[in-house]
Amino acid sequence: MTTPQSIFSPCHGVVPLRPRMESWMAELMQNRPRLDALIDQFGAPLNIQSLDPFRRNISQLTDCVADYDLPFLPMFARKANKCLSYVQAARDLGIGIDTASHNEVEQCLAQGVPGNRIVCTAAVKDRALMALCVNGGVTVILDNEDELELLEDVAIGPAKPVSVGLRLNGFERDGTKLYSRFGFPLTEVPALADRISNSEHLRLDGLHFHLNGYSPEDRIVAILQTLPLIRKINDDSTVPFFLDIGGGIPMNYLDDAAEWDAWEAELDRALAGDRAPITQHNDGLGRKSEGAGKVDSYPVAQSLVKEDWMRCILDHVADGQTVAAHLRDAHISLRCEPGRSLLDGCGITLARVAFCKRDSAGSPVIGVQMNRTQSRSGFAEFALDPLMVPAAGPRKEAIEGYLAGTYCTESEWLTRRKMSFPEGVKVGDLMVFPNTAGYLMHFLESRSHQFPLAQNVFVIEGDTEYVDLDGIDAR
Numbered sequence: 001m002t003t004p005q006s007i008f009s010p011c012h013g014v015v016p017l018r019p020r021m022e023s024w025m026a027e028l029m030q031n032r033p034r035l036d037a038l039i040d041q042f043g044a045p046l047n048i049q050s051l052d053p054f055r056r057n058i059s060q061l062t063d064c065v066a067d068y069d070l071p072f073l074p075m076f077a078r079k080a081n082k083c084l085s086y087v088q089a090a091r092d093l094g095i096g097i098d099t100a101s102h103n104e105v106e107q108c109l110a111q112g113v114p115g116n117r118i119v120c121t122a123a124v125k126d127r128a129l130m131a132l133c134v135n136g137g138v139t140v141i142l143d144n145e146d147e148l149e150l151l152e153d154v155a156i157g158p159a160k161p162v163s164v165g166l167r168l169n170g171f172e173r174d175g176t177k178l179y180s181r182f183g184f185p186l187t188e189v190p191a192l193a194d195r196i197s198n199s200e201h202l203r204l205d206g207l208h209f210h211l212n213g214y215s216p217e218d219r220i221v222a223i224l225q226t227l228p229l230i231r232k233i234n235d236d237s238t239v240p241f242f243l244d245i246g247g248g249i250p251m252n253y254l255d256d257a258a259e260w261d262a263w264e265a266e267l268d269r270a271l272a273g274d275r276a277p278i279t280q281h282n283d284g285l286g287r288k289s290e291g292a293g294k295v296d297s298y299p300v301a302q303s304l305v306k307e308d309w310m311r312c313i314l315d316h317v318a319d320g321q322t323v324a325a326h327l328r329d330a331h332i333s334l335r336c337e338p339g340r341s342l343l344d345g346c347g348i349t350l351a352r353v354a355f356c357k358r359d360s361a362g363s364p365v366i367g368v369q370m371n372r373t374q375s376r377s378g379f380a381e382f383a384l385d386p387l388m389v390p391a392a393g394p395r396k397e398a399i400e401g402y403l404a405g406t407y408c409t410e411s412e413w414l415t416r417r418k419m420s421f422p423e424g425v426k427v428g429d430l431m432v433f434p435n436t437a438g439y440l441m442h443f444l445e446s447r448s449h450q451f452p453l454a455q456n457v458f459v460i461e462g463d464t465e466y467v468d469l470d471g472i473d474a475r
């Protein structure tokens, strides 16, 4: 189903950044009675999600890598979304899970995900988390020597050796080291591998990296610089050994990626004083002027995404053969840890308009009953247009203004981009933040002021009556 353009009419950026919508989202947006029923039952703000796109994203990724005849295990990075429904779907599809905390590991094991399909990449691992991984058969990705020492201590006891991976850093691209605070320097790996192979309690099953950003070229150099290490430390290539290339598979949030360039050009014009501001207080959101500074948001318009990005890596030719062929020759089982890209199309966040007023400068302020941590990741700005589902009854005059949230600070804006409401905006209208399942709904959500967290419900495509409250909220 193509998305009817009418759903974008009631609210859009003064310079639009129109979101890519899944059909289930567009259908719901045109069914105000259903949205009202969901809010009556589960409250607002509300995270509405669907597993259908998640399953599709997984099969597209696994189908793509299957073309290369490589053993492959994607491990869903569940830090990107806390819901148990994704864990259950990943378990049922036979993929793995990348976990980042004690609770995440414990919940995955309780959901019946086999330990050998769970990796723990938590940034800080204490004794209790190590013990949980050891007892659950979870692969521990070690980041530093203190962790190795702790695991050596915790691992004494169980009959089976504990599965271990080493996180790497220090890759070089064009003579420059890729910075990371995580992992061991490549040069230390042979000695660490020796230490692990001399331990009766630990077993080195693979190597891992997770790189900042989304560059396929960075991943290519990292793979090519890891391969000689693997040959050095894994002399028996018949024993399964993994190379886990982490997450960062990019995705595209915009319907028309060209809108980003147009938006940035208008931002530059506004910063230069050549047009009216398109952001709060004419804030550059990290951008200083034309060509200088970067907007602090996820890059919402990317041309090389998902399977094409993976193919770009695997098809790259080095020393006369492709990266995929190098991996096959070394009998490596490829792993990756996608979070955001597997959640593409899986969620929206819904909230009520509570008031409409003017600030001391006379600008319209639209008060929305949710806070900015409920649609925000590590980036400062949500660079995508929210949509609006109007309440019944007469409309007001057209306005342009800013969306404010529930926290009591002057900085509490749901987006600092100026929104246009051609048919006005009033109490009872619903704001919809699109494509929020990956990081945006949970990564930073906070309970400041003791507001309850948004609940999480799942719907299915093509059945407007079905709804299921996620197990994470039923705890």
Ligand SMILES: Cc1ncc(COP(=O)(O)O)c(C=O)c1O
Pocket: 077, 080, 098, 121, 210, 246, 247, 248, 249, 337, 338, 339, 340, 341
């Ligand atoms: C170790 C590790 N793996 C995987 C991911 C998931 O990355 P993404 O959601 O960009 O795919 C992250 C994200 O921070 C990470 O730190």
